[in-house]
Amino acid sequence: MKALKITFILALTAFYSKNAFAQDFIRLGVAHDFQKSKVVQTFSFDFNRTEKVDEKKGKFLLFDKNDFYLLPTSDVNIGDGVTSSENNILFQLNLGKAFYGKKWKSKDNLTTKVWNKAIEFNPSYNSDKLFSEKLAYGQAKFLLNFISARHNGSVEPIYVKTEHSIATGLFTNIGYRYSKTYDKDNLYSTFGVLLDYKTRLLNSKNEENWVFKISGNYYFIASDVSQLTTDKFGGIIKSSIDRLAFTKTYLGISHKYGNDNPSYKYVHTLELSLKIKY
Amino acid sequence: MTNQEKLQKIIAAYTPLDYTQIDLKRTIKDNYIASAFKDNFCHDICICWRSIDTTQLRNDMFVKLKTGDDILKILNYLVL
Numbered sequence A: 001m002k003a004l005k006i007t008f009i010l011a012l013t014a015f016y017s018k019n020a021f022a023q024d025f026i027r028l029g030v031a032h033d034f035q036k037s038k039v040v041q042t043f044s045f046d047f048n049r050t051e052k053v054d055e056k057k058g059k060f061l062l063f064d065k066n067d068f069y070l071l072p073t074s075d076v077n078i079g080d081g082v083t084s085s086e087n088n089i090l091f092q093l094n095l096g097k098a099f100y101g102k103k104w105k106s107k108d109n110l111t112t113k114v115w116n117k118a119i120e121f122n123p124s125y126n127s128d129k130l131f132s133e134k135l136a137y138g139q140a141k142f143l144l145n146f147i148s149a150r151h152n153g154s155v156e157p158i159y160v161k162t163e164h165s166i167a168t169g170l171f172t173n174i175g176y177r178y179s180k181t182y183d184k185d186n187l188y189s190t191f192g193v194l195l196d197y198k199t200r201l202l203n204s205k206n207e208e209n210w211v212f213k214i215s216g217n218y219y220f221i222a223s224d225v226s227q228l229t230t231d232k233f234g235g236i237i238k239s240s241i242d243r244l245a246f247t248k249t250y251l252g253i254s255h256k257y258g259n260d261n262p263s264y265k266y267v268h269t270l271e272l273s274l275k276i277k278y
Numbered sequence B: 001m002t003n004q005e006k007l008q009k010i011i012a013a014y015t016p017l018d019y020t021q022i023d024l025k026r027t028i029k030d031n032y033i034a035s036a037f038k039d040n041f042c043h044d045i046c047i048c049w050r051s052i053d054t055t056q057l058r059n060d061m062f063v064k065l066k067t068g069d070d071i072l073k074i075l076n077y078l079v080l
Helices: A002-016 B003-012 B035-048 B054-063 B068-079
Strands: A025-033 A038-045 A063-065 A068-076 A088-100 A111-128 A133-151 A160-179 A184-202 A208-223 A233-246 A249-260 A265-277
Touching (some): A038 A265, A063 B054, A088 B035, A111 B035, A133 B035, A160 A208, A160 B035, A233 A265, B003 B035, B054 B068
Antiparallel strands (some): A025 A038, A025 A265, A068 A088, A088 A111, A111 A133, A133 A160, A208 A233
């Protein structure tokens, strides 16, 4: 029954995201798990999935008119490396309104900057891979995004040299939790802040040479099944550095610390990995 | 102002180049518009040409549309 459910969800994911191409990659790695102090192998691949809105809005939209948008996202992590990922299943429908800011340039005309804002309401479903913790909730979110790109020169051929993107925002989740583990249900309610920072340094062939990323969230748990956690606050911070080694091949190091929904399981890992984009 | 000039001006707003230097045959990649700006770019196009199907433009922008000429083809189809 569980296998059936998982297959169904995988099929649904593949169906929903067949239109996004660029994110596909395979990642092979070795991670040190500080929580259990042991070394684990990691292997992950990204399906043709739509990106999460905090990663980058866009790609595949169901609807877009007057900056109102509808974006289905799905995120399925069901590897064996339980400790190196949050290992959960998330489906979200992002209903949002974007407010695009006015661009402005620096005095030397080489840097373009903009502030964008968005408000979203996202009906969401979140569970662990065995469906023993289930969450169904509505998420309200306010996002503020600053993007800046610097070019190499003012004569052809021009290239983007560096690009920074900082997204930060407030969110609140209100919904319902069913916990099979404790055979209990409860009101699920949290509110907090999120952060997403990315810097890309490009080389003269216009490929990403270095990619730095920090993302995370921190939230107050207002109401949940009390046996699950004694913490008042939850959150996770992930940081990573990727360096282009050969064509389409990146060497990376990443660090994760914190806990995440649905089961507030602590994760603390340092991972060294090889990532191949295809 | 022709559609071509309008589009050149929109693209030029993201680059240090003068709009006359914008070659619409060139692929719109990071060298013209940083990928993070593509949402704003779509928005600018949609503001300029109200009759365009914005959902389709956005989805095409990230998958099929490669050059400025591709965008002009849609425009010509709509306007003519």
